[in-house]
Amino acid sequence: MGYSVSLTQMSYFVALEKYRNFARAAEECSVSQPTLSSQMNKMEETLGVVLIDRSLKPLELTEVGKNVLFQIKRILHETDELYSAVENLKNPISGILKLGWMSLEQPKWLADTLIYFNEFHPEISVEIININPTKLGQGLLNYDCDIIISSSYQEPSENSNNQLLFSENICLFMTDNNHLMELDKVNFHDLKESRTSIFTANKQLSLKLYEAGVQSEFQRVLLPEGHWSSAISAGRRGLGLVLLPESESHKLNKKEKQSLKIFEFENYSFKWFISFSSKNNVIIETFTEKMRDFYDVYRIFSKP
Incomplete structure (x- = not known):
């Protein structure tokens, strides 16, 4: 059976899920x-299903609605790809983009973004330059880099143009037998009562726990910066809970992803910034846009 759902209806549906309110979604659109x-x-009549639970305030998507939303995001994303591909054929962009990174290890989302970007802009060569985290601004000051990507625990350079790329949810990974699995979301209070170790591979996350007075029965275990595989391995072995940014959840299998919980930090989310040397560089603008689009499609949870 064929369905006729317009791209406009799909866009309205995405906005409605974002704002959970008809008036605000209408204003956005x-x-x-x-x-x-x-x-x-x-749209509901066409599909023959109820997508929105209008009895709740703020409104919520039904289980069917959540599945439909996932497919719609992919359709809209592929539609944007089509338009971008046509535009690139009409107006090809070429050149070299020097990208400064603060570690020898890049997260999977960055590697995947580079592959994705290359598919659309094969004429643009991306060169990754390793930057000392304590000297992030020097790469731009000396024009060694066109852009630098840094995370929330590093200060962007004051001598460059800085933008927030995106914010990530902080997630909690645990084994099935943990009592916190019964909760929809987990907060500081829940962790304070936890009788297990808490693993993370990010200094700022560990400090946030300390500032909040989280004292587990054993200890907070801070692994070397960025060693998320080691933290996840400890969680799989039942050695404790694991706090990690959402982008690192790709290391989990399908069943493990279903056990993820959003950890509710007050006024805090894991942020990624981009610092660039020129606002008017079309290559930088194109790369930044593609990076944001790519990451949004592969989120597990809604934006923080």
Whole structure:
């Protein structure tokens, strides 16, 4: 059976999931609330399912709605790819982009983004330059790099243009027999009562736990910066809980991802920044846009 759901309806649905409110979603889409509501009703009628639980405030998607949302995001993403591919054929961009990175190890999302970017812009060569984390700004000051990507525990250079790339949820990974599995989300209070070790591979996450007064029965275990595989291995062996940014969840298998919980940090999320030497560089603008688009599609949870 064929369905006829428009791209406009899909965009409305994504906005509705983002704001959980018809009025705010309509404002985001620059349409009236009755128009957006009518289109959502038509979309549900076309698919023959209920996508939105309107009895809740803020509203929530049904289980079917959540699955449909995942597919819609991919469709919209592929549609954008189509338009981008056509534009690139009409107006090809070429050149070299020097990307400064603060570690010899790059996260998988960055490696995947580079592959994704190359598929659309094979004429642009990306060169990765290793930067000392304590001297992030010097690469731009000396024009060794066009852009530098840094995480939230590093200060972006004051002598460059800085933008927030995206924010990540902080997730909690645990084995099935942990009592915290019964909760939808976990917060500091829950961890304070936890009787197990807490592993992480990020100094700032460890400091946040310390500042919040989280004292487990055993200890907070801070592994070398970025060694998330070691932290996850400890969690798999039942040695404790693991706090990690959402982008590192790719190291988990399908069943383990289902056991992930969002950890509720007050006014804190794991952030990635981009510092660049020129606002008007079309290559930098193109790369930044593709990076944001790529990461949003592969989130497990909604944006923090």
